[in-house]
Amino acid sequence: MLETPGFAFTIVAFLAVLGPLVFVHEYGHYIVGRWCGVKSDTFSIGFGRKIVSWTDKRGTEWKIGWLPLGGYVQFAGDRDAVSQPDAEWQQLPAEQKSHTFPAQPVWKRSLIVAAGPVTNFLFAILILAGFAWVGGTPVTPPVAGGIEAGSAADTAGLRTGDRIVEIDGRPIEVFGDIPMAVAHRPGEAMQVRVVSGGSERMVALTPRLVKEKDPFGKEYERAIIGLAPPPAQLQPVTLLEAPAVGLRQTWQIVRQTGEVLGQFLTGRRSIKDMNGPVKIAEISGQAATLGIASLIFFIALISINLGFINLLPLPMLDGGHLLFYAYEAIRRRPAPPQVQEWAFRFGFAAVVSLMLVVTFNDLGSLGLWDGIARLIG
Incomplete structure (x- = not known):
């Protein structure tokens, strides 16, 4: 640990x-x-009293505030940091007015x-x-390398060698797509499309919640269906292919984030599970401890x-x-x-x-x- x-x-x-x-x-x-063509009056990293600032040749003040929990760009014609229009912007000379945000x-x-x-x-x-x-991209096939006894997969009749091709309408292309689809959905009935021996069938299963420990000994929860992966496979990625891989992974995270938000809004997930800046700070420290690659991935x-x-x-x-x-x-x-x-x-x-x-x-x-x-x- x-x-x-x-x-x-x-x-x-x-x-x-x-x-x-x-x-x-x-x-x-x-x-x-x-x-x-809009003039920027202020570019601030952080809020509150400024620690340091300078003004560039375009007249934009660049500053760093003492409270590093956000930032803002205040354009000409803005009343404040959230782009509420200044009541006086319409009285400016025509040349200045043309470079304001509200205009x-x-x-x-x-x-x-x-x-x-x-x-x-x-x-x-x-x-x-x-x-x-x-480092390449994971291409481990979504095939059950093993089944945990008594798990949702076992109860649903899945067996070693079964291939998961779809979960609740979401295509499953690699094994890593499976935990992405189920980890945040404990107790929710799911329809899973399975291919086995050349035949296809639909099975219903419900992921169960398990408690695990991270490398720092802290407990966290996630939902599982009890599938063990087959031997891991990585595929090299060319420079031209890399943006498409990055786009696909970003979309997967956006989709999962949207699903979690939907759970909060519908009451299927407690607001106690929401995290904020303090938790982000804690995980930032842990990610940095694990190495620069872990920290950069967390930044993404x-x-x-x-x-x-x-x-x-x-x-x-x-x-x-x-x-x-x-x-x-x-x-x-x-x-x-x-x-x-x-x-x-x-x-x-x-x-x-x-x-x-x-x-x-x-x-x-x-x-x-x-x-x-x-x-x-």
């Missing part, structure tokens, strides 16, 4: 994960804004806003493509999640802005200011509430609440 990384090491690893991802996300907004047509504003999450996805694809190019994973979350239709997030721009494109006029203001307030309250919940969960996972309960008891 590996030794748990110390506090200072964990903080450094967390900054090594979050800092580049925030920069990548905000740079996506910034560079597309530049291409669209742009809706398609340009949409491109600028979407660029942040899209850049996160592209960054992850680049990382995963690099791993595939250097968080980049995908960051892109996904920012596309959610909450007014404070990029997805919320895109929702209003879609309304504007369809109705040929912006949503009423009062509606936007109340939507922003709702989005702010929702994001703050979510942060409180995930932070509470994170501290609980570190044993803080149990420790307090023991002290009080």
Whole structure:
């Protein structure tokens, strides 16, 4: 069992994960804004009082804030860091006004806003493509190398040599697709298409939840159906093939993230399972302890999640802005200011509430609440 990384090491690893991802996300907004002729007043990594700053020849202030939990690009004409229009932008001289964000047509504003999450996805694809190019990609066939006695697979009648070709309509191409499809779905009945001896059949099975320990001795839960893999196989990947592999792996993670979110929204998964910055910091330290490759892969994973979350239709997030721009494109006029203001307030309250919940969960996972309960008891 590996030794748990110390506090200072964990903080450094967390900054090594979050800092580049925030920069990548905000740079996506910034560079597309530049291409669209919009002036950027501020490019900030972190919030709050600035630690260091400088102004470039285009008049953009680049700064690093003391709270490294995000960042923003404030364009000309913005009132604040979340692109609420400044009431005075329309009074600017015509030349200056033409370079403000609110003055742009809706398609340009949409491109600028979407660029942040899209850049996160592209960054992850680049990382995963690099791993595939250097180390190859798993091509272990989705064939049962063994069946755990008493498992869901055993109960459903699966046998060694059976090939899994589909789970609940999801094509299964390699063995690694199986845990991706079932790990987050304990207790849910699944329809599995199986090929055996040239014949095809459908079986119903229900993954069961198991507790396991990571290399640091911490318990975690996942669902399994009780299939052991056949001998592992890797296939070399050329430089030209690597982006397609990275794209496929990124889509698999996005799909799984969407399914987990759906479980939260429908009540099939408890909000106690939600994690936030504290947990990300803990896992960052653990990933860094396992080596640079593990840390880089974790960066790709968080980049995908960051892109996904920012596309959610909450007014404070990029997805919320895109929702209003879609309304504007369809109705040929912006949503009423009062509606936007109340939507922003709702989005702010929702994001703050979510942060409180995930932070509470994170501290609980570190044993803080149990420790307090023991002290009080």
